[in-house]
Amino acid sequence: MHRRAPYSTTTMKLMLRIALVLLLPAVSSCLPCRRRYNYDYDSIFSFGDSFADTGNGAVVFAEHSLFSPATKPPYGMTFFGHPTGRNSNGRLIIDFIAEKLGLPFVPPFLAHNGSFRQGANFAVAGATTLDASFFSDIPGVGKFVLNTSSSVQLSWFDSLKPSLCSPAQECKGFFHKSLFFMGEYGVNDYSFSVFGKTLPEVRSMVPDVVKTISSATERIIKQDGAKAVVVPGIPPLGCMPPNLAMFPSTDPAGYEPDTGCLRQFNEIAVYHNTLLQDAIKNVQKNHPDVRVIYADFFTPVIRIVESPGTFGFTSDVLRCCCGGGGKYNFNMSAGCGMPGATVCEDPSTHLFWDGHMTEAAYHVIADGWLNSINES
Numbered sequence: 001m002h003r004r005a006p007y008s009t010t011t012m013k014l015m016l017r018i019a020l021v022l023l024l025p026a027v028s029s030c031l032p033c034r035r036r037y038n039y040d041y042d043s044i045f046s047f048g049d050s051f052a053d054t055g056n057g058a059v060v061f062a063e064h065s066l067f068s069p070a071t072k073p074p075y076g077m078t079f080f081g082h083p084t085g086r087n088s089n090g091r092l093i094i095d096f097i098a099e100k101l102g103l104p105f106v107p108p109f110l111a112h113n114g115s116f117r118q119g120a121n122f123a124v125a126g127a128t129t130l131d132a133s134f135f136s137d138i139p140g141v142g143k144f145v146l147n148t149s150s151s152v153q154l155s156w157f158d159s160l161k162p163s164l165c166s167p168a169q170e171c172k173g174f175f176h177k178s179l180f181f182m183g184e185y186g187v188n189d190y191s192f193s194v195f196g197k198t199l200p201e202v203r204s205m206v207p208d209v210v211k212t213i214s215s216a217t218e219r220i221i222k223q224d225g226a227k228a229v230v231v232p233g234i235p236p237l238g239c240m241p242p243n244l245a246m247f248p249s250t251d252p253a254g255y256e257p258d259t260g261c262l263r264q265f266n267e268i269a270v271y272h273n274t275l276l277q278d279a280i281k282n283v284q285k286n287h288p289d290v291r292v293i294y295a296d297f298f299t300p301v302i303r304i305v306e307s308p309g310t311f312g313f314t315s316d317v318l319r320c321c322c323g324g325g326g327k328y329n330f331n332m333s334a335g336c337g338m339p340g341a342t343v344c345e346d347p348s349t350h351l352f353w354d355g356h357m358t359e360a361a362y363h364v365i366a367d368g369w370l371n372s373i374n375e376s
Helices: 009-033 056-063 093-100 150-164 168-175 187-193 199-222 241-246 263-286 298-306 359-375
Strands: 043-047 119-121 178-182 228-232 291-295
Touching (some): 093 359, 150 199, 168 178, 178 199, 199 228, 298 359
Parallel strands (some): 178 228
């Protein structure tokens, strides 16, 4: 049998070079696959309102015989292809963050029958920071403020824990590898109150709202062993189409010249975010071994409003993509998902969907939050 002669040294070197060249594309193509984040998480637990609600609101509204527009088309049209209970045309901030961290979408606590080992979402559309009883005396509003406040959501979390970790002493270890989101909270507290209070009176609520948020953050650190908590601020209230449509200013000076947003509403948001950041610093000081992260919701929205083209949005940036007409395409009697409403041709060019943000806007905001989560 003829035996092949061994390769010469020169031939071997040449073959090695060829092999390396052939392997380089495969190696380089895997580089983007590597995790770019400094921290790994096994699960996400989220609290908040419609900016984070992935389906709980639909259950709560149905229990109270209230209409939930997010259960009707065209909600969900961009990504999911059908309504999911999210108040957007697609994914929310929490969805983008879960994707980037390699975790599944965070399932809604009230509407999910499967496992919550990789996280649970307790956020509900319309949820307030303060308990529902606080709003009971506001004419025409009390009946719409449901029992879904921050304290109620924390009680839901407590009820879930035995299925996640047992005995109870093991829970702190389980939650060490979890990422918590405490809110966004506050928008509904102020939005409901403005129907029965003056803006200075609404402003006076801010310290109590912020104190409740910081106390809830302290609670999940002390009681549950959270090691990473993201605490979002609130977006610019004066730029939200519902406020612009329902509370127009008769004085041109009531609008910010650079944005067209309502000045006093935005001042309340700035005040809230300033106090919240101070409160977060105190929580961080009390727990130096915990990462307490402020997530800026205000600045990215303002930047989009001031320079929409930079982000690929239309110049008519304060107008809803889906709605029932008017200057801001917001109409309570013909809201998105209701008869009489229309939807824009390309939601990706709009900042606002129905008064909440579009998927495209949430993507921009999520990128900023991810940077904060990674760098803090």
